[in-house]
Amino acid sequence: MTRETLAVLGAGAWGVALANVAAQGRARVPLWAHEPAHAAALAKDRENRKHLPGLPIAAAVAPTGDLSCIRRARIVLAVVPAQALRSVARAARAHLEEGAAFVICAKGIERDRRHFLSEIVAEELPQARPAALSGPSFAADVCKGLPTAVTVAAEEEALALTLSEEISTRTFRLYRSTDLRGVEIGGAAKNVFAIAAGMASGRGLGASAQAALIARSFAELTRLGRALGARNETLMGLSGLGDLVLSCGSAQSRNFAFGQALGQGAAVKDASGGKLTEGAFTARVLVEMAQAAGVEMPIAEAVDAILSARLSVDAAIDALLMRPLKAES
Numbered sequence: 001m002t003r004e005t006l007a008v009l010g011a012g013a014w015g016v017a018l019a020n021v022a023a024q025g026r027a028r029v030p031l032w033a034h035e036p037a038h039a040a041a042l043a044k045d046r047e048n049r050k051h052l053p054g055l056p057i058a059a060a061v062a063p064t065g066d067l068s069c070i071r072r073a074r075i076v077l078a079v080v081p082a083q084a085l086r087s088v089a090r091a092a093r094a095h096l097e098e099g100a101a102f103v104i105c106a107k108g109i110e111r112d113r114r115h116f117l118s119e120i121v122a123e124e125l126p127q128a129r130p131a132a133l134s135g136p137s138f139a140a141d142v143c144k145g146l147p148t149a150v151t152v153a154a155e156e157e158a159l160a161l162t163l164s165e166e167i168s169t170r171t172f173r174l175y176r177s178t179d180l181r182g183v184e185i186g187g188a189a190k191n192v193f194a195i196a197a198g199m200a201s202g203r204g205l206g207a208s209a210q211a212a213l214i215a216r217s218f219a220e221l222t223r224l225g226r227a228l229g230a231r232n233e234t235l236m237g238l239s240g241l242g243d244l245v246l247s248c249g250s251a252q253s254r255n256f257a258f259g260q261a262l263g264q265g266a267a268v269k270d271a272s273g274g275k276l277t278e279g280a281f282t283a284r285v286l287v288e289m290a291q292a293a294g295v296e297m298p299i300a301e302a303v304d305a306i307l308s309a310r311l312s313v314d315a316a317i318d319a320l321l322m323r324p325l326k327a328e329s
């Protein structure tokens, strides 16, 4: 079977991992890096030494600094940081084919304008068919060929079906959905809760607290998701509960590791160690969206308060423990 032409925008850890997946069954997969020098280094080294050291880039992957590489692609995977998506989508407008699928693989919400990433795509790329790919998937695991399953969502069922068939491999299985918004909410929110789980771990609160925190984080995610129109099966699925459990349970998650460093006393400015922690950009906008929808999210609020220096980690933990007892919901 000939596979649809596919290009990848964003050459960090996840961009490389997805390009390697897409290279299975394709002769050539363009991989765009925003810095031409970075593209040249990837082409020479055949690995991303900064973001994914030691894991080779597949032979069919063609790193480039030229955004016109997406011209003939019927599928474009957008794997840049969430806060960079608007500028990249805007620049891609002149090159993207009419009716090409533009698949959001970043996890976040636009901070300044309070927009979901699919809203950015609708505004900046009117010719695109928007979709999102999200679920439990560490780039290094996927690059090593370890198995996982994620969700690909598009409002058009036929597009979701095509994408699931075009991107899936034996070890990277895509389940399809038409609940695009639900998938976006799960991916964005789990990063904030992973920071909270990391803080609990860093503070040494123990395994019981860790499990309680995941369950109450899921309650917050579900409340917000329902208020914003997400479907239950999405919230309970790979992109919701699945990714929450992964990211709240492993220091392989950069968001968890960031929270853990904060719990151990690191300053906010130092805790990420220079790594991308999407939850730090999402916490405030998530809380604002929840407040606008009249939804209570005390764990997300605590993360936001700590990141904006309104509360210490210990004061936030105290505030969560002192909340009035209530029925479970």
Ligand SMILES: NC(=O)C1=CN([C@@H]2O[C@H](COP(=O)(O)OP(=O)(O)OC[C@H]3O[C@@H](n4cnc5c(N)ncnc54)[C@H](OP(=O)(O)O)[C@@H]3O)[C@@H](O)[C@H]2O)C=CC1
Pocket: 010, 011, 012, 013, 014, 015, 033, 034, 035, 038, 050, 051, 079, 080, 081, 082, 084, 087, 088, 105, 106, 107, 108, 137, 138, 139, 140, 275, 276, 278
């Ligand atoms: N890593 C993972 O396991 C997973 C990540 N994701 C999501 O994928 C997205 C990207 O993450 P990931 O690849 O891991 O992050 P990385 O930090 O590994 O890579 C980000 C890449 O984006 C580049 N970049 C930075 N700013 C811009 C910009 N303004 N325009 C274009 N490119 C830019 C960076 O370049 P430079 O190196 O020059 O700074 C880097 O190559 C995030 O939203 C993340 O949540 C989703 C699932 C799994």
Ligand SMILES: O=C(CO)COP(=O)(O)O
Pocket: 107, 135, 136, 137, 138, 139, 191, 194, 243, 246, 247, 252, 253, 254, 255, 256, 276, 277, 278
């Ligand atoms: O989204 C991810 C796993 O599904 C990656 O998580 P981090 O961005 O926290 O590393």
